[in-house]
Amino acid sequence: MEDVAFRAPASPGQSRGEARTGGEAALRGKIAIWWFLASEIMLFGGLITSFVLARLGGAAGTHEPLNVTVAAVNTFVLLTSSYTMVEAFAAAEHGNRPGMRFFLAVTVLAGLGFLGLKVYEYSGEIAHGFTPGRGGFWSFYYTMTGLHALHVLIGVVVNSALLVMAGAAIRRPYRVELAGLYWHFVDIVWIFLFPLLYLT
Amino acid sequence: MTPALATAAAPPHQAAGFWRTYVVSTDHKTIAKQYLTLGLVMALIGGYLAYVMRWQLAYPDTSVPGFGFVGPETYNTLVTMHGTIMVFFVAMPILLGTFGNFLIPLMIGARDMAFPKLNALSFWLLATGSLVLVVSFFVPGGAAAAGWTGYPPLSARAEYTGVEWGLNLWLLAHAIEFAAFLLGGVNFLTTAITMRAHGLTPGRLPLMIWQLLTASVLFLLSVGPLIAGAIMLLMDRIAGTGFFLPDRGGEPLLWQHLFWFFGHPEVYVVLLPPLGAVLEVLSVFSRKPIFGYRLIIGGTLAAGALSFIVWAHHMFVSGMDPRLAMPFSITTILISVPFALIMFAMIATLWRGSIRFETPMLWALGFVAMFITGGLTGIFNGSAPADIYIANTYFVVAHFHYTLFAAVFFGGFAGLYFWYPKMFGRMLGDRLGPLHFWLTLVFFNLTFFPMHWLGLAGMVRRIADPTQYEMLVPYQYLNVFVTVSSLGLIVAQGIFLLNFFLSLVRGRMAPANPWQAATLEWTTSSPPPHGNWGPALPEVERGAYDYSFPGAAQDWLPQRRLAVPAIAGGQE
Numbered sequence: 180m181e182d183v184a185f186r187a188p189a190s191p192g193q194s195r196g197e198a199r200t201g202g203e204a205a206l207r208g209k210i211a212i213w214w215f216l217a218s219e220i221m222l223f224g225g226l227i228t229s230f231v232l233a234r235l236g237g238a239a240g241t242h243e244p245l246n247v248t249v250a251a252v253n254t255f256v257l258l259t260s261s262y263t264m265v266e267a268f269a270a271a272e273h274g275n276r277p278g279m280r281f282f283l284a285v286t287v288l289a290g291l292g293f294l295g296l297k298v299y300e301y302s303g304e305i306a307h308g309f310t311p312g313r314g315g316f317w318s319f320y321y322t323m324t325g326l327h328a329l330h331v332l333i334g335v336v337v338n339s340a341l342l343v344m345a346g347a348a349i350r351r352p353y354r355v356e357l358a359g360l361y362w363h364f365v366d367i368v369w370i371f372l373f374p375l376l377y378l379t
Numbered sequence: 380m381t382p383a384l385a386t387a388a389a390p391p392h393q394a395a396g397f398w399r400t401y402v403v404s405t406d407h408k409t410i411a412k413q414y415l416t417l418g419l420v421m422a423l424i425g426g427y428l429a430y431v432m433r434w435q436l437a438y439p440d441t442s443v444p445g446f447g448f449v450g451p452e453t454y455n456t457l458v459t460m461h462g463t464i465m466v467f468f469v470a471m472p473i474l475l476g477t478f479g480n481f482l483i484p485l486m487i488g489a490r491d492m493a494f495p496k497l498n499a500l501s502f503w504l505l506a507t508g509s510l511v512l513v514v515s516f517f518v519p520g521g522a523a524a525a526g527w528t529g530y531p532p533l534s535a536r537a538e539y540t541g542v543e544w545g546l547n548l549w550l551l552a553h554a555i556e557f558a559a560f561l562l563g564g565v566n567f568l569t570t571a572i573t574m575r576a577h578g579l580t581p582g583r584l585p586l587m588i589w590q591l592l593t594a595s596v597l598f599l600l601s602v603g604p605l606i607a608g609a610i611m612l613l614m615d616r617i618a619g620t621g622f623f624l625p626d627r628g629g630e631p632l633l634w635q636h637l638f639w640f641f642g643h644p645e646v647y648v649v650l651l652p653p654l655g656a657v658l659e660v661l662s663v664f665s666r667k668p669i670f671g672y673r674l675i676i677g678g679t680l681a682a683g684a685l686s687f688i689v690w691a692h693h694m695f696v697s698g699m700d701p702r703l704a705m706p707f708s709i710t711t712i713l714i715s716v717p718f719a720l721i722m723f724a725m726i727a728t729l730w731r732g733s734i735r736f737e738t739p740m741l742w743a744l745g746f747v748a749m750f751i752t753g754g755l756t757g758i759f760n761g762s763a764p765a766d767i768y769i770a771n772t773y774f775v776v777a778h779f780h781y782t783l784f785a786a787v788f789f790g791g792f793a794g795l796y797f798w799y800p801k802m803f804g805r806m807l808g809d810r811l812g813p814l815h816f817w818l819t820l821v822f823f824n825l826t827f828f829p830m831h832w833l834g835l836a837g838m839v840r841r842i843a844d845p846t847q848y849e850m851l852v853p854y855q856y857l858n859v860f861v862t863v864s865s866l867g868l869i870v871a872q873g874i875f876l877l878n879f880f881l882s883l884v885r886g887r888m889a890p891a892n893p894w895q896a897a898t899l900e901w902t903t904s905s906p907p908p909h910g911n912w913g914p915a916l917p918e919v920e921r922g923a924y925d926y927s928f929p930g931a932a933q934d935w936l937p938q939r940r941l942a943v944p945a946i947a948g949g950q951e
């Protein structure tokens with residue numbers, strides 16, 4: 180007895196779970212990175228919600244003397260690096276190795292530039308006595324921007340690895356795409372942090 | 380069949396040496412066994428701590444045999460580390476790590492996880508985290524002593540508990556553990572989404588897989604805020620920030636919100652895998668299709684979603700805005716509805732089945748009975764007026780041991796006894812199994828049921844010496860009774876360990892399908908070969924629970940499409 184209703188549509192040539200083709204690996208990588216980013220969203224979401232609630236409750240202070248100009252420049256730097264990351268993936272997809280290397284290098288430099296400016300900011304603030312122990316606002320400020328900077332650093336390391344092993348990245352361009360998804364996420368987090376910390 | 384098959388066929392197993400085979404193996408079955416070993420070792424430590432705690436409560440300030448004198452400070456360490464170890468380093472490794480790694484590829488017809496190397500990394504991260512936690516016992520000041528929930532301000536200042544590095548290492552161990560299970564969860568989900576056998580639609584997946592995946596999603600989405608909280612707590616301790624310290628303008632309640640936002644989903648991360656194991660076992664040993672397959676999936680997803688909006692039921696007495704109590708009471712009582720449905724489906728699965736009382740089935744039935752008891756006391760805890768009276772008492776301790784401990788023990792053992800033949804290729808001895816079950820059932824109830832009375836009598840959690848409270852002195856006999864029972868419970872587990880190791884070498888060789896079960900893992904040899912399936916991947920042609928199928932020649936129809944029609948004969 181063969182119950183027709185129970186049978187799956189027949190396509191004997193295809194066996195899921197076997198293929199280690201580029202398309203399959205790219206799909207797995209994408210699904211994995213999206214789940215990872217979902218939990219990252221909850222991590223920064225937890226921090227940002229805590230900050231907003233503390234602020235509404237009056238615990239996290241009001242306006243504090245932050246260097247808005249440097250932060251605005253940094254926002255521009257990060258946004259630019261998201262653009263160059265997109266270009267790096269486009270170049271990788273077309274097998275354009277010099278192009279990919281160039282745009283990855285710019286992305287890495289932008290990341291390093293962001294971190295450099297952040298260190299400059301931190302040292303200025305600490306010099307003026309605004310240390311993490313200075314109160315509610317500064318606790319959140321250092322923790323949130325510090326965690327974000329750590330994410331930028333990880334992105335710089337990943338992008339540098341792709342740059343160094345450019346041959347492998349050209350053969351598997353989806354790796355550049357996956358690194359790009361992460362990099363854009365780090366960028367978006369900053370888009371939330373900048374107005375919350377500097378402008379409100 | 381397909382050219383891809385050749386590339387995916389695994390290299391011969393014998394070629395790899397000891398190091399590659401057992402230590403840095405990327406085979407999901409080996410990794411599952413590594414999780415099991417780690418979980419059992421940590422369970423010995425957690426159980427030892429429970430023994431020392433119980434001795435101190437029954438005979439306060441006497442020297443505990445095998446430990447020595449316990450003061451209040453040491454007692455704080457004992458409760459803290461017992462809870463931490465049992466939840467994060469025993470329950471999660473065994474229920475999620477072992478079952479998830481072993482069963483997901485086998486039940487969906489894959490050769491391994493989507494990312495085998497990442498999988499090995501997850502395990503070794505967890506092992507590192509466990510090591511950090513064990514090392515923390517031996518640093519100056521001892522291990523963490525601020526409760527497994529780590530509430531600040533107690534946890535935020537070293538001078539409050541006298542623990543400096545122990546608590547920092549406790550936070551570090553958690554961070555590593557979370558990273559391990561985050562990577563593990565991503566791996567589980569990617570594997571199950573992209574690597575299912577041909578024909579294995581979501582509506583045909585075994586419920587165990589649904590439970591494991593829901594648990595993974597809950598963990599991924601809930602752990603972020605706790606990581607945020609842990610970073611803040613660590614900053615408070617080492618960088619001088621003031622997130623949780625009132626004298627620095629901080630708010631201790633914030634930690635409780637972040638912790639329990641994670642904490643309640645985490646309860647289901649631990650509960651759902653054993654629930655899935657019980658569902659599989661109930662169907663197989665009742666020889667009946669599971670009752671309400673879709674209802675159970677819907678109930679699981681609903682409970683998972685609701686678990687994100689119940690957390691403040693842990694905070695009714697914490698001084699949060701009382702207007703929040705009613706909404707959180709309502710969501711909490713709502714969340715018992717899907718679980719009641721699942722329990723109903725379990726009982727309906729048994730109804731008029733041809734029940735086979737093999738050892739896994741005994742544990743599954745024990746799970747149903749104990750979990751209903753624990754669930755009933757949950758209603759008291761969930762409703763704010765009742766909870767305000769019993770919060771932080773032994774009533775709550777009894778409640779979460781009836782739910783969590785029962786889930787881990789009865790559900791976990793149902794799964795272990797059920798899949799042991801598949802994992803190790805040998806049958807567990809069937810005399811010691813029932814003995815282990817009955818002793819555990821009796822001593823479990825003798826240990827934890829009296830705690831309800833102690834709680835109602837006013838005995839609060841985490842006190843080192845109940846006799847120093849005059850009102851508790853008349854109830855001290857109960858504490859002695861509980862302690863003696865708990866010794867019985869611990870000793871009974873020796874039977875399992877004995878059975879486990881004896882059967883590894885002396886057990887009867889397991890056939891491919893000793894329980895006549897329908898899911899995919901039973902169609903490969905016991906234990907499955909490296910790569911699981913031989914040259915051709917399995918294909919699936921029906922749901923997972925076709926027992927007593929009308930018109931079929933035999934008692935069950937395997938999910939796997941067989942070369943010979945399933946009706947013609949079995950595969951034993």
Ligand SMILES: [Cu+2]
Pocket residue numbers: 642643646689690692693
């Ligand atoms: Cu809860």
